[in-house]
Amino acid sequence: MNFGRSSSGQRTRVIPAALLATAVTFAWLGLSGDTGLAGETKDTQKQKHAQQAAKVSEEQATEIALKRMPGEVTSVVIERKRGRRVYVVEIQTPKGERDVLVDIQTGDVVGTE
Numbered sequence: 001m002n003f004g005r006s007s008s009g010q011r012t013r014v015i016p017a018a019l020l021a022t023a024v025t026f027a028w029l030g031l032s033g034d035t036g037l038a039g040e041t042k043d044t045q046k047q048k049h050a051q052q053a054a055k056v057s058e059e060q061a062t063e064i065a066l067k068r069m070p071g072e073v074t075s076v077v078i079e080r081k082r083g084r085r086v087y088v089v090e091i092q093t094p095k096g097e098r099d100v101l102v103d104i105q106t107g108d109v110v111g112t113e
Contacts, residue, residue, distance in 0.1 A: 046078075047077065047078055050078040050085055050104065051078065053085075053104070054078070054085075054087075054104035054105065055104065055105050055106075055107075056087070056102065056103070056104055056105065056106070056107040058076050058087065060107060061076065061087035061089055061102040061104070061107070062076060062087075062089055064100075064102050064107055064109065065087070065089035065091060065100035065102055065109070066089075066091070068100050068109050068112070069091050069093060069098055069100050069112065070091075070093070071091040071092050071093040071094075071098070072091065072092045073089060073090065073091055073092075074090045074091065074092050074097065075088075075089075075090040076088070076089050076090070078104060081101050081110065081111075082101065082110055082111060084103055084104075084105075084110060085103075085104045085105070086101040086102055086103055086104060086110050087101070087102040087104055088100075088101060089101075089102060098112055098113065099112060099113040100112050101113070
């Protein structure tokens with residue numbers, strides 16, 4: 001029995017079972033290249049780094065955003081918008097969800113979306 005050739009004599013590629021099993025195991029455990037040693041995603045790591053570099057805290061950004069647009073805060077994340085690193089403060093208002101962009105260095109409201 002020849003595993004490297006098909007019945008017509010053409011060469012076939014065989015993926016070793018161990019390699020396939022390893023790939024399946026990594027996928028099942030979530031150990032792809034997007035996670036760090038502590039199981040954090042790259043996005044989570046970027047968020048932590050940005051928060052450490054921020055001069056304005058998440059709580060301060062939330063207060064600033066609520067002064068601009070009253071409502072209930074549903075999420076706060078750091079993203080790059082309009083050429084700046086900003087807190088994107090998502091606020092549920094009676095007219096729907098809106099985002100207030102607060103600069104992480106100055107606390108200025110950069111805009112709303």
